[in-house]
Amino acid sequence: MSAPTPSTARTGWILSIPALILLALGASGPLLIVVVYAFLEPGEYSGVVWNFTTEAWFRVFFERDIFDDTVSMADAHLTIFWRSVKLSVLTTLITFAIGFPTAWFIATRPAGQRALWLFLITIPFWTNLLIRTFAIMEVIRNQGLLNTALIGLGVIGEPIQILYTDTAVLIGMAYVYLPLMVLPLYAAIDRFDFRLVEAGYDLYATRWRVLRRVILPIVKPGIVAGSILVFVPSLGAYVTPRILGGGKNMMIGNFIELQFGQGRNWPLGAALSLILLAIVLVALLAYVRVTSSDRQDG
Secondary structure: OOOOOHHHHHHHHHHHHHHHHHHHHHHHHHHHHHHHHOOOEEOEOEOEEOOOOOHHHHHHHEEEOOOOOOEEEOHHHHHHHHHHHHHHHHHHHHHHHHHHHHHHHHHOOOHHHHHHHHHHHHHHHHOOHHHHHHHHHHHHOOOOHHHHHHHHOOOOOOOOOOOOOHHHHHHHHHHHHHHHHHHHHHHHHHOOOOHHHHHHHHOOOOHHHHHHHHHHHHOHHHHHHHHHHHHHHHHOOOHHHHHHOOOOOOOHHHHHHHHHOOOOOHHHHHHHHHHHHHHHHHHHHHHHHHHHHHHHOO
C-alpha cells in the first residue's frame, strides 16, 4: 500500500477544517467565554459590564466590609471550598473501601458468573441521577427505612437527623459514584496473576503483607483511575448536595449556580468555575504522573 502524497494529506486537512472549527467552538468557545467573564464587572441585574477588573478573583478569597471598606478573608467561600474537597476525598475513600472488596469478589468468581455481577453493578446507571438521589433520601430521612428499622429494633428511641447534613451528602455521593470505583478496580484485578499471591504465602508473608506489597502495587493503576473517576464528579456535584444538603450544605457546584442565578454575579461565578477547573486539572495531572511512572517502571 503506497504512502499518501503531500497533496492527498493537504486535501484531507482542508476537508477536516469545518469539523475542526466546530470542535474548537464547541469545546473552547464556552471556556473562553467563562475566562473573559471572570475579568469583567457584574451587571446590575445579572450579566456583565464590559470593564476589565480583577475584583471577581479578589472576592473569591476576600471580602470588603460595607461600612468601613476593610478587607477580611471570605470565610463562607473558604468553608464551601473546604467542604467540597473534604467530602470529595471522603467519598473517594469510602467508595474504595467498599469497591475494592466488591471488585475482588467479582474478579474471583467463576468466569460464567462475572457478567451477572457486573450487570448488577451497572444497573444504577440505568436510572436517572435525580431518581437515585431521591431513593437514598427515602432511606435516610427521619421517617425513612433506616430510622424506622433502628426504632423498630429498639436501637434508638427517636429518629436520627441525617438528612440535610454533610453526612447525608457523603452517603448520597458514595452511593451514586460507587460503580465508578468498582469497574476500574475490577478491570485491574481481572488481569492480576493470582499465582503471585501463592508465591507470597510460600515465602511466609502474612495476608496483610501480601495485600500491601503484592496486590496493591500491581492494581494501583485501577485504584488511581477509580479515584479520579469518583473525585472529579464529586468535587463538582450539584444535584446530590442540593437535595440531600437542603441548600444549607453547599458545595462548589451549588455555589457557582447560585452566583449565576440568585446572586446575579456572573464574574464571580466564572472565577469560581475556573478555580474548580484548576483543581480538577491538578487531579488529572497527578493521575497522568502516576500512570507515566508505572509505564516507566514496566
